[in-house]
Amino acid sequence: MISIKVPCSSANIGPGFDVVGLSLSIWLEVQVTIDTSITKSTTPLNCVITYEGDGADHVPLDADANLVTRTALYVLRCHDHRAFPPETRVHIINPIPLGRGLGSSGAAVVAGVMLGNVVGKLGLSKDRMLDFCLMIERHPDNVTAAMIGGFVGSYLRELDPVDMERKEIPLAEVLPEPAGGIDTGVKPPQPPQGIGHYIRFGWAKEIKAIAIIPNFEVSTASARAVLPQEYSKQDLIFNLQRLAVLTTALTRSPPNAELIFQAMQDKVHQPYRKTLIPGLPEILASVTPQSHPGLLGICLSGAGPTILALATHNFDHIAEEILARFSQEGIQCDWKVLEPAYEGATVAQI
Ligand SMILES: Nc1ncnc2c1ncn2[C@@H]1O[C@H](COP(=O)(O)OP(=O)(O)OP(=O)(O)O)[C@@H](O)[C@H]1O
Ligand SMILES: N[C@@H](CCO)C(=O)O
Numbered sequence: 001m002i003s004i005k006v007p008c009s010s011a012n013i014g015p016g017f018d019v020v021g022l023s024l025s026i027w028l029e030v031q032v033t034i035d036t037s038i039t040k041s042t043t044p045l046n047c048v049i050t051y052e053g054d055g056a057d058h059v060p061l062d063a064d065a066n067l068v069t070r071t072a073l074y075v076l077r078c079h080d081h082r083a084f085p086p087e088t089r090v091h092i093i094n095p096i097p098l099g100r101g102l103g104s105s106g107a108a109v110v111a112g113v114m115l116g117n118v119v120g121k122l123g124l125s126k127d128r129m130l131d132f133c134l135m136i137e138r139h140p141d142n143v144t145a146a147m148i149g150g151f152v153g154s155y156l157r158e159l160d161p162v163d164m165e166r167k168e169i170p171l172a173e174v175l176p177e178p179a180g181g182i183d184t185g186v187k188p189p190q191p192p193q194g195i196g197h198y199i200r201f202g203w204a205k206e207i208k209a210i211a212i213i214p215n216f217e218v219s220t221a222s223a224r225a226v227l228p229q230e231y232s233k234q235d236l237i238f239n240l241q242r243l244a245v246l247t248t249a250l251t252r253s254p255p256n257a258e259l260i261f262q263a264m265q266d267k268v269h270q271p272y273r274k275t276l277i278p279g280l281p282e283i284l285a286s287v288t289p290q291s292h293p294g295l296l297g298i299c300l301s302g303a304g305p306t307i308l309a310l311a312t313h314n315f316d317h318i319a320e321e322i323l324a325r326f327s328q329e330g331i332q333c334d335w336k337v338l339e340p341a342y343e344g345a346t347v348a349q350i
Helices: 067-078 104-119 126-136 140-148 161-167 220-225 233-249 257-263 270-275 280-284 315-328
Strands: 002-012 016-034 047-053 088-094 151-156 196-200 208-214 295-300 307-311 333-338 346-349
Touching: 002 104, 002 140, 016 104, 016 140, 016 208, 016 233, 016 333, 067 088, 067 104, 067 126, 088 104, 104 126, 104 140, 126 140, 126 196, 140 151, 140 196, 208 315, 233 257, 257 295, 270 280, 270 295, 280 295, 280 315, 307 315, 315 333
Parallel strands: 047 088
Antiparallel strands: 002 016, 002 346, 016 088, 016 151, 151 196, 208 307, 208 333, 295 307
8 A cells, every 4th residue: 555645834934925824734544545446437437436534424436536636636647547547446545634724735736746747657846746736726835835834935947938838737637627527538637847946944843833723624725815915115125134134043043032033923814814703913912922932933833723932941831821812702713832844745656
């Protein structure tokens, strides 16, 4: 059996909207077996899916509807494989909460690209696989962190006009709508080479991430829909100044809490997302390095609603304060202390 493991991730870390991501220690696992004794499968697209974990009651189990296998089919079809090899069994174990800002869709897309690469025996490098991920999830922060591992900064390369046209193809043409297991025969658009460029930053070993995960979902699409089309010069400079300091501040031991706390402030996405997350500004202001020693900084994780607090110690005390604030809004939360997942996405024979 082959096991594909992909970590969850927290995007933005305050000012780094669509730029930085941190992979963290909750892993989506996709277990794959191919039963070669079945040469003619009766299952649509030759793929049987089973699923356990978050979303088990509603995540689709049809190969052309499930995000993991649908992504794998995209990769396979770009390489002239019309379906999975008969008969592919895919067991998905997903502990990453869906729609909470911990990169569940990014992990599913990365796992899907790796699944296509494995079952199609395509031999793609991680960098080439990232191109496929970026045709589907078009902001690079979550997928790059999940694929590469650790604290990662990335940008989308400015492509020449022909490549740009390929990248800007509507998502529905990259991942065709489910066709009830029927192969529509359409060859999907190949990704241009090297869509995303990235760099892995260091990370001070004593910094952990407390994830406070509310019991409701905010879809990334709705959290992007509330953002403005234009920003003021002051707000962009505010974020750029902080991001430049933050990427190095988080590498230094011992971490400078004052510096990091200020460097994690943001004026590009968090202020606009307060309409979707009750009490967000108060929650982000509820803990400081002075009130809660050990705290380094606090932000919305990805598109939310999860709150990410970076800290060196005093995790319970910090989490309790944020849980109490959410509770005042009638919201219950789960919370976990997570560590960077340095390895990124892995494939192993087990
Ligand atoms: N393991 C999975 N299998 C199938 N579908 C998944 C899986 N993980 C995520 N998804 C799909 O992705 C959706 C969530 O994506 P969305 O981008 O809204 O949130 P997120 O990725 O959890 O958060 P963020 O992007 O803010 O970090 C789910 O509702 C589901 O449709
Ligand atoms: N940078 C993205 C991450 C969400 O996946 C956002 O905040 O919308």
